Amino acid sequence: QVQVVESGGGMVQAGGSLRLSCTASGRTIKYAADWFRRAPGKDRELVAALTFSDDSTLYSNSVSGRFTISRDKAKNTVYLEMNNLQPEDTALYYCNVDTVYEGQGTQVTVSP
Numbered sequence: 001q002v003q004v005v006e007s008g009g010g011m012v013q014a015g016g017s018l019r020l021s022c023t024a025s026g027r028t029i030k031y032a033a034d035w036f037r038r039a040p041g042k043d044r045e046l047v048a049a050l051t052f053s054d055d056s057t058l059y060s061n062s063v064s065g066r067f068t069i070s071r072d073k074a075k076n077t078v079y080l081e082m083n084n085l086q087p088e089d090t091a092l093y094y095c096n097v098d099t100v101y102e103g104q105g106t107q108v109t110v111s112p
Contacts, residue, residue: 009106
């Protein structure tokens with residue numbers, strides 16, 4: 001049984017940083033990982049994507065230059081480093097691995 005667990009969320013002030021982790025158990029992440037977020041009253045947004053074959057990355061315009069997606073193959077874990085956080089980054093963040101498996105998410109709250 002595959003389980004995906006996100007962690008690292010919390011409350012920070014504007015300008016602060018957090019690093020989110022996404023760890024999969026029961027399956028080695030083989031192809032890709034994406035980070036999404038959903039803010040109250042808004043649609044789900046793809047924040048960052050990582051393709052394992054060439055380590056190519058993709059970021060939404062709203063986070064480009066502030067967020068970095070990466071992975072630790074040995075730990076079967078994907079990270080989202082978030083810097084210069086702003087109140088509009090407040091959302092539930094969750095990851096999707098190999099286009100199929102998703103976790104329950106981790107909450108990020110940024111105060112002004």
